[in-house]
Amino acid sequence: MHVSTNQFIYLLQRSNRGARKSRGQRSRETPPSRRYRQKNHYQQNDQLTIPASPILNHSVDHFSCPVESSNDNNQTIAAIDKDILQNVSDVDISNKFCALTTANDEIEELLGSQSETTIDQDLHHLDQEEEQSSSLSDNYDQFSIELQSDPLVKMLNKNLLSILNEYSQLNQVSLTFQLISRSGSSHQPTFAVAAMIDDRQYSAMLATTKKEASLEAAKRALFQLTNEARASQKFLQPNSNSLHDRVALKSLLKYQNLSISVQLELIGCKVLAAFLIENIDEDNSLQVISLATARRGFLRYVYNQLECALKYKESIFEKSTALKYQLKSNIKIHFYTSVAPCGDSALFISRDKLNETPLNEQQHHQMYKTARTQGQLRSKIENGEGTLPTESATYYLSYDAIVNGMHVKNMSCSDKICRWNLLGVQGALLTNIIEPIYISSITVGHPYHHGHLCRALCCRLQDYFSTCPLSSPYHLNHPIIGHSSLEWKQTSKQRNIDDSLNWNDHDQTIELLEPAIGKQKPTNTTSRLSKRDLFILFKNLLELNDDYKRLYSTKNYYQTKQASQLYQNCKHELFRAFEVYYNTGWICKDPSLSMFNIRKKVPVTILLSTVMASKSLATLGGGCFWCLEAVFQRLKGVETVVSGYAGGKGSNPTYEAVCSGKSDHAEVVQITYDPQTLAYKQLLDIFFYIHDPTTLNQQ
Missing domain, CATH: 3.30.1060.10 (Peptide methionine sulphoxide reductase MsrA)
Structure with a gap:
């Protein structure tokens, strides 16, 4: 009978136990200085040290392996030289264990009444464990390589200890690093350190200094957390196959996949937002287009698709008129937000009983208004949570106010989405080239109240625009608004998150931003979502069409936006509707901030x-x-x-x-x-x- 190293260790454990039981001896307890587990897993209970086997002829640094418990002793271990386990792949096993053949007979005699079938089953189980351990080891090596080149870890400029510590803070769990043992000489010691998150001890790691061992232990803990996150994906299942559950599932899985690859949760995130497209000709397949700072990321995808259309490649756009494109009829746009949008919707949801009663997909509540303040425009509170009603008229935030450090007011999320449902999500710049893009559905997480959401996101303008209809193709859009049973866990509740991130399907990379200045971290360069970068994409489109180039190439950013006269007229009607009906005005930026142009860099050869x-x-x-x-x-x-x-x-x-x-x-x-x-x-x-x-x- 041929046995491997680990199989021999297992049999030796059982033979030692059998011999002790036959002699009626009790195990001698020793201090828990060695708490190693086989394959780098560590026990948390006290262990015993048994003299080294004469067959192996080693007695230095014992490596403990778990064994079955007996009535007399529940904590028994066999001592095996650790360098045999570590170097077994580097030495010829036949030479290292030349005495195994004769030892097998002694082991079988010591096992006595144990049946051959039971032993074979145990050995087969050990083979499976070895294969699994080898696979985990390979995965860990790959994880270590990927972690070194992780772009977000470089952005954060933090070591793995800091990242794991922040992970623990975000999830409100305790983190400690426990010194398991110290071995070797005083001038060349070896430390074993394990990470402890709450009451759970992760695999310990060896290094020549405590600091290096702690770093390795942190990396090992992150590796195990990552594997558990991957394994948990299969449990992320909605209660139904509704549109809103499918939208939420796609968005959450995309975020989870990104967080596994670049540890997004180590940054923290208050709100998750996403844009998705659905192709009804392809079994209603959903694809996540943009995450986090979702709308501008979606615009980068739109620019890429327009470029494909202008080059006669496959695209979500088709020709509408001689100078404009439109979304294909088989393409739908969906929007997901993990929480109710701030402003008019979220403010009153907390005050009323939650309403999650399912309605017909196309049905909206009638004007759900129970208070005079409901429906008003609201601006976000700087460096805080909440919103305040805006002034009674359209308000222009001057350039001087911004540079002098005055409070920069921004419209609430509810108001912005309401604007999308009137003017489209494409904005004024793209309106020169494409027809308005309206959202087909809005999926909201928790909290959810159908009446308040319908009012805040579209219906509060119904009365005004039923008497003052907009010019075609603009109209008041009523998307399908619904709730998903899938909940998204916020990664931070105890502290403010100072960073913002974005991802889109076109760029396929994550960008980390400092929202206060709108710059990338840590390079402090302009964001790809800035007005300047989006205007560069627009200018690039002009080079693909002579008519576009003739109409817009000489205009600056502000002039190009104003060139879409119909869009501007509808926008001012929107402002007037809120002033008349709700006595609140929209906050606009000073036009001088948009008076910029892009000087195209000319290559030296052309110059x-x-x-x-x-x-x-x-x-x-x-x-x-x-x-x-x-x-x-x-x-x-x-x-x-x-x-x-x-x-x-x-x-x-x-x-x-x-x-x-x-x-x-x-x-x-x-x-x-x-x-x-x-x-x-x-x-x-x-x-x-x-x-x-x-x-x-x-x-």
Whole structure:
């Protein structure tokens, strides 16, 4: 019977136990200085140390392995030299354990009444454990490599200890690092440290210093948490197959996949928002397009799809008119938010009993208004939670107020979504190229109240625009509003989150921002979601269509937005509706903040060609000019004079040949000159009438 190393250890454990039971001996307890588990897992109970086996002939640094408990002793271990386990792959096993064959007979005799079937089953179980351990080891090595190149870990500029500590704070659990043991000499010690999260001890790791061991233990804990997160995905199932549950499931799974790959939860997140597209021709398949700062990320995806359409590639857009595109009829846009949008919807949900009664998908409550303040526009409170009603008229936030550090007011999320349902999510810039894009459905997590949400997100404008309809194609959109049974766990409740992140399907990368300044971290560069970067994408589209280029290429950002006159008219009607019905005004930024343009960077080669195009080039040929090029160089307006010989001749003719007029050298002169300063006729006059006397008029 052939056995592997771990199988031999297992059999040796049972033989030791059997021998002790037959002799009626009790195990001797020793201090828990060694709490190792086989395959780098550590026990939390006290263990015993047994002298090394004479078969293995090792007695230094015992490695403990778990064994079955007996009536006399519940904590029994067999001591095996740890370097055998660590180096078994590097040494020939047949040489290392040459005595295994004879030991097998002794083991079988000691086991006595144990049946061969039971032993074979146990050995098969050990084989499975070895395969699983090997797989986990490979995964851990890959995890370590990915963690070193993790872009978000680099952005955060934190070591793994700090990241694990922040993870514990966000989830309100305690984190400690426990020194399991110290071994080796004083000048070359080895420390074993394990991470403890609450009452759970993770696998300990070995290193030559406590700090390095703690870092390795933190990485190991993150690895185990990551594996558990992956395993938990299969339990994320909705209670139904409704549209809202499918939208929520897609959004949460996308966030979970990203958080597994780059540890998003280590940053913390208060609200999760997402845009999705649905293709009804492909079994209603849903695809997450943008996460977090969702709308502008969605716009980057739209720009990419428009570029594909202009290049006659597959796209979600199709031609509507000669100058505009529209969303294909089989494409729908869905929006998900993990919590009720701040402002008019969230403010009153907490005051009323939650209403999660399912309605017909297209049904909205009638104007759900029980208080005078419901329906008003509200602005976010800076550096805090909550909203306040805006002024009674449209308010322009000046540039001076911003640079002087005054409170920068922003409209609440409920108001922004209400605006989308009137003007579309595409904004003024893209309206020059595409028809309005309206959301088909809005899925909201907790808390949820159908009446308040319908009022806040669209229905509060119903009365006004039923009497003052908008010009086509604009209209008041009533999306399907519903609730998902899937809950999203907020990763931080005890502290403010100072960072913001975004992801979109086009860029396929996560961008970490500091919201106060709108800059990337840690490079402090402009965000890809900034107005400037979006305007660059718009300018790039103009290069693909001559009509667009003619209409908009010379306009700055503000002028381009104003060029969509119909959009601007509908926007001002929206502002007027809130002023008339709710005595609150929209907060706008000073137009001077939008008075910028994009100077396209010209490659050096193009720049040189442009410069050369403003100059003229004259090429003159003849027998021999003999210093005539010096005359050209003295002329005003001449930039360069280059002379040479035709026919591949590289050397000058002899003086005698030139004087005799029998030289076969055909000299060529190229003159670069400014046509505004020097006329071509002047060059010809010099060429024909000013002769070098040595050419004997045979030039």
